Amino acid sequence: MAALVIICVVLLVVVIAVFYLGTLFGSKQLSRHVLFDVGLIATDGNLPDITAAGSLHGFLLKLHTKYGHVATFWYGKTHFVSLASAKAFKDTNKLSDRPVELFEFMKPLFGPSSITYTNGESWKRRRHDYDQLFSYDAIKNYNSRFYEATDAVVAKIESLPSDEHINITEHMSLLVLKSLSHATYGDFFKDDEKAITMLRHYETTMAVLNQDISKNAEAGQKFAQALGAWHDFMRAMIQHRRDNPPSDDDWTFIDVLMAKSSSEEELISDASTYFFAGYHTTAFMMVWTFYYMCENQEVQEKVYKEIIEVIGKDEKVNHVNLESLKYMRCVFDESIRCSVLAPFAARVNMNADMVVQGYTIPKETPMVLALGVVQTDDEIWPEPERFIPERFLPENASTRHPLSFQPFGFAGKRKCVGHSSFGHIPYPIAKPYLMDAVVCNS
Numbered sequence: 553m554a555a556l557v558i559i560c561v562v563l564l565v566v567v568i569a570v571f572y573l574g575t576l577f578g579s580k581q582l583s584r585h586v587l588f589d590v591g592l593i594a595t596d597g598n599l600p601d602i603t604a605a606g607s608l609h610g611f612l613l614k615l616h617t618k619y620g621h622v623a624t625f626w627y628g629k630t631h632f633v634s635l636a637s638a639k640a641f642k643d644t645n646k647l648s649d650r651p652v653e654l655f656e657f658m659k660p661l662f663g664p665s666s667i668t669y670t671n672g673e674s675w676k677r678r679r680h681d682y683d684q685l686f687s688y689d690a691i692k693n694y695n696s697r698f699y700e701a702t703d704a705v706v707a708k709i710e711s712l713p714s715d716e717h718i719n720i721t722e723h724m725s726l727l728v729l730k731s732l733s734h735a736t737y738g739d740f741f742k743d744d745e746k747a748i749t750m751l752r753h754y755e756t757t758m759a760v761l762n763q764d765i766s767k768n769a770e771a772g773q774k775f776a777q778a779l780g781a782w783h784d785f786m787r788a789m790i791q792h793r794r795d796n797p798p799s800d801d802d803w804t805f806i807d808v809l810m811a812k813s814s815s816e817e818e819l820i821s822d823a824s825t826y827f828f829a830g831y832h833t834t835a836f837m838m839v840w841t842f843y844y845m846c847e848n849q850e851v852q853e854k855v856y857k858e859i860i861e862v863i864g865k866d867e868k869v870n871h872v873n874l875e876s877l878k879y880m881r882c883v884f885d886e887s888i889r890c891s892v893l894a895p896f897a898a899r900v901n902m903n904a905d906m907v908v909q910g911y912t913i914p915k916e917t918p919m920v921l922a923l924g925v926v927q928t929d930d931e932i933w934p935e936p937e938r939f940i941p942e943r944f945l946p947e948n949a950s951t952r953h954p955l956s957f958q959p960f961g962f963a964g965k966r967k968c969v970g971h972s973s974f975g976h977i978p979y980p981i982a983k984p985y986l987m988d989a990v991v992c993n994s
């Protein structure tokens with residue numbers, strides 16, 4: 553009997569101690585649940601579930617529906633935490649380091665020296681050097697190149713018979729490719745032929761990469777060939793720049809890269825990375841925006857009316873009058889939100905444990921910031937699948953947590969290059985030249 557009393561007292565003390573310590577530190581240990589029964593965790597983890605869901609974003613939607621805003625999953629052999637609320641995002645907003653595991657599949661393409669796989673001082677140095685080329689002031693200098701590319705596309709579309717189907721994807725891909733490459737790599741891309749060759753190399757490389765080159769020898773060989781052609785093309789572009797150096801006030805991204813890169817490999821890797829990161833996002837943004845405007849004719853009418861009222865028919869959009877096109881800005885935001893253009897970012901705290909929404913996350917644990925899950929959360933966005941640009945009018949946006957919509961990332965100083973460069977106009981390069989195309993099509 554005495555022994556029973558002692559055991560009960562000891563248990564009571566332990567329970568009280570645990571409870572007391574819990575409230576004292578105010579944090580929960582991260583629960584280690586996994587969404588599905590993945591069998592042997594040491595093999596593929598949740599990768600089959602990600603494949604079944606169609607994408608990592610699709611998987612994260614399911615994960616967070618089931619487990620709430622903070623959840624974990626196995627990306628292969630790596631245990632990830634996924635965060636999907638504005639408040640959870642806020643707890644991470646000082647982190648700049650990125651866990652490389654999640655982007656490993658792009659390594660053959662970007663190269664191991666790419667900024668994508670770089671953290672700490674080396675990453676800081678590169679962003680410091682490169683960001684100035686995407687600053688608000690720098691972008692102004694690219695306007696004439698954007699107009700040139702836009703005029704060419706507009707002329708092409710206008711020359712088509714009025715009943716002919718317009719392949720917007722093709723036109724927008726070329727428009728973005730020409731604008732982006734010309735602005736970042738200089739006049740090597742002035743003529744269409746080079747831009748088209750570049751697009752073909754890019755498409756071939758991506759198509760083969762998607763066939764899982766690590767498991768398929770034939771695909772691996774094709775990929776090596778395609779990548780070789782891409783690298784030759786990049787080298788030709790760099791050589792052209794060396795042979796034709798620009799004047800001091802005409803420097804672009806490639807000139808800074810050439811001056812600052814610590815090796816030829818780093819130079820090619822970052823030149824490729826910036827192109828890949830900027831091209832597909834911006835091109836898809838344009839395509840989706842046209843798609844939603846086609847689906848919502850009244851939105852297209854309103855955009856057109858605003859342009860005519862604010863700028864007039866004969867003026868071009870520029871970095872100054874752009875700010876007055878407020879409805880158009882809402883249309884872009886809503887297109888980016890609905891299409892979930894860039895579904896996630898990722899961070900890791902290499903130095904210390906941290907607390908996110910009451911959960912202790914051990915240091916070095918990779919974290920996914922599920923931007924797309926938050927962008928489509930029906931508690932924030934009623935009827936999230938509907939395209940409603942008015943959600944972004946100031947009177948409607950002001951009630952939302954600012955981190956509810958961060959399609960360019962937000963944490964540390966690592967948000968998208970295309971975003972941070974615009975200062976008070978938080979957009980990448982696409983806007984100025986889109987306008988002409990919209991006016992023309994209406």
Ligand code: HEM
Nearest residue numbers: 829830833837894897959960961962966967968969970980
């Ligand atoms: C609508 C267009 C775009 C979207 C939605 C977008 C989105 C993003 C997102 C979500 C990230 C991750 C940020 C983070 O980790 O916090 C990112 C990174 C990046 N973006 Fe963009 N992006 C766009 C356009 C561009 C353009 C035009 C460029 C280049 C000119 C670009 C270059 C990059 C680069 C280089 C990074 C990696 C930066 C680093 O590791 O420090 N992006 N982007």
